[in-house]
Amino acid sequence: MSIEFSVHEHVATVVLNRPEAMNAIDPEMRRQLFACWQRIEDDLAIRVAVITGAGDRAFCTGADLKKTMPPKESFAELTFGAGERSMGSLATQKPLVCAINGYALAGGLELALACDIRIAADNARFAFTEVRIGSIPGAGGTQRLPRIVGQTNAMMMLLTGDQIDAAIETERYAWGVLRDTDDRIEGRLAFQEKRPPVFRGR
Numbered sequence: 001m002s003i004e005f006s007v008h009e010h011v012a013t014v015v016l017n018r019p020e021a022m023n024a025i026d027p028e029m030r031r032q033l034f035a036c037w038q039r040i041e042d043d044l045a046i047r048v049a050v051i052t053g054a055g056d057r058a059f060c061t062g063a064d065l066k067k068t069m070p071p072k073e074s075f076a077e078l079t080f081g082a083g084e085r086s087m088g089s090l091a092t093q094k095p096l097v098c099a100i101n102g103y104a105l106a107g108g109l110e111l112a113l114a115c116d117i118r119i120a121a122d123n124a125r126f127a128f129t130e131v132r133i134g135s136i137p138g139a140g141g142t143q144r145l146p147r148i149v150g151q152t153n154a155m156m157m158l159l160t161g162d163q164i165d166a167a168i169e170t171e172r173y174a175w176g177v178l179r180d181t182d183d184r185i186e187g188r189l190a191f192q193e194k195r196p197p198v199f200r201g202r
Contacts, residue, residue: 097118098111100124120166
């Protein structure tokens with residue numbers, strides 16, 4: 001099975017289990033994912049779900065490009081006729097938590113963005129790489145990413161395909177530069193003395 005599904009104490013765990021392919025989603029895994037989401041939605045014993053990837057190299061690198069060439073049916077036929085669903089429609093009323101280890105690329109990042117909470121390991125890497133193969137994110141990425149990271153950061157990722165990491169260290173370094181500035185100390189003194197701060201830009 002390319003998906004492992006288990007339930008323990010009202011928590012469903014979904015593990016993308018194709019580590020040899022960096023947990024890329026092939027057609028069979030896609031079908032299994034939709035079945036998992038349906039079970040999460042329908043099973044009253046499940047209150048929350050966690051999705052993660054097997055191994056430590058990748059959460060999910062999106063569609064398995066070796067196995068997902070466009071089908072013979074047109075997009076219109078699949079979308080409006082047979083009711084083809086995108087990965088972005090993996091929806092449930094229950095809270096979804098994404099535990100991201102390693103690469104979350106393309107559709108893998110879209111899967112993470114579809115969750116309510118994302119927790120990233122130190123080795124997590126994020127990118128929308130579709131632009132590098134002449135495509136665009138097609139499962140909600142162009143809509144969800146700007147809402148979460150802002151328009152400018154989203155456009156940089158979407159247009160370049162560049163990777164970013166889990167970025168917590170950058171915040172710490174910025175805080176370290178700020179720590180001993182006159183303005184930061186003034187802010188604390190003003191709070192203690194119950195007066196408006198007078199910042200001088202230094």
